[in-house]
Amino acid sequence: MSRGVLLIVGLGPGGPDHRTAAAVRAVMEAEVVVGYGPYVDQCADLLDPAQEVVRGAMGEEGARADEALDRAAAGAVVALVSSGDAGVYGMAARTLARAASLADPPRVDVVPGVTAALAAGALLGAPFADDFAVLSLSDLHLEWPVVERRLLGVASSGIALALYNPRSKARTWQLDRVLALLVQVRGAATAVALVHDAGREAEAIERATLGTIDPEHVTMRTLLVVAGESGRDVGPWLVALREAAPPVDPAPLRAEAST
Ligand SMILES: C[S@@+](CC[C@H](N)C(=O)[O-])C[C@H]1O[C@@H](n2cnc3c(N)ncnc32)[C@H](O)[C@@H]1O
Structure with a gap:
């Protein structure tokens, strides 16, 4: 054969x-x-x-x-x-x-x-020009605590996030939980963008913050972008400027190194 x-x-x-x-x-x-x-x-x-x-x-x-x-x-x-x-x-x-x-x-x-993150990023400007992480919020093939552990791991790093599978008709509480965690770690003023149907006829963008985002607007056709600590609005665009990342206080690092 x-x-x-x-x-x-x-x-x-x-x-x-x-x-x-x-x-x-x-x-x-x-x-x-x-x-x-x-x-x-x-x-x-x-x-x-x-x-x-x-x-x-x-x-x-x-x-x-x-x-x-x-x-x-x-x-x-x-x-x-x-x-x-x-x-x-x-x-x-x-x-x-x-x-x-x-x-x-x-x-x-x-x-x-x-991939959707790159198409969405291009529509917004360049939010992933600095380090970024891609996560799926789906808990269909992975138990929720694992999703949450990974989210918290990268959220505290300050890098931008591209969140796939953010919400469906059947999975709604998960996004509410993610937004509450992100507000705690990143602050309510952090810029977010909802990119719906990137590259398709129904393409649409919504800009908000972690404090103002309406989860009801998020569907399985949405890529949710959370700006990183180096994210900036420049004119109509959301970009990440690597040089804008806040400096690290060296004292805790020195203390850690000496233990
Ligand atoms: C099962 S994943 C598939 C991802 C796909 N393999 C990729 O690389 O883009 C489906 C999720 O990807 C995101 N997605 C896929 N295509 C999209 C598009 N055109 N616009 C916005 N988000 C999209 C949404 O978050 C959706 O819930």
């Missing part, structure tokens, strides 16, 4: 403008395109009737990964499509883990995409 190949493709955050040339080629050259329905729709302009399209449903990620691997192992050129970058809260990790567990896996390559 001939061997196929599986390409795990990041389609970017929305429209064709943010798709890489490699992602376009991977989808167009595939014999089989596998993906969650809305992601298949996101690349519909690239599809040809001769291609086989396998649309999956939410929550069937494991089955989708297996289907893509099976088809590639059977000799097909397969594109498994994800939004943004497939390696950022997308299909890449679980698919690679499953491939690694196979006795005779097909070749698998990952094609990078523009």
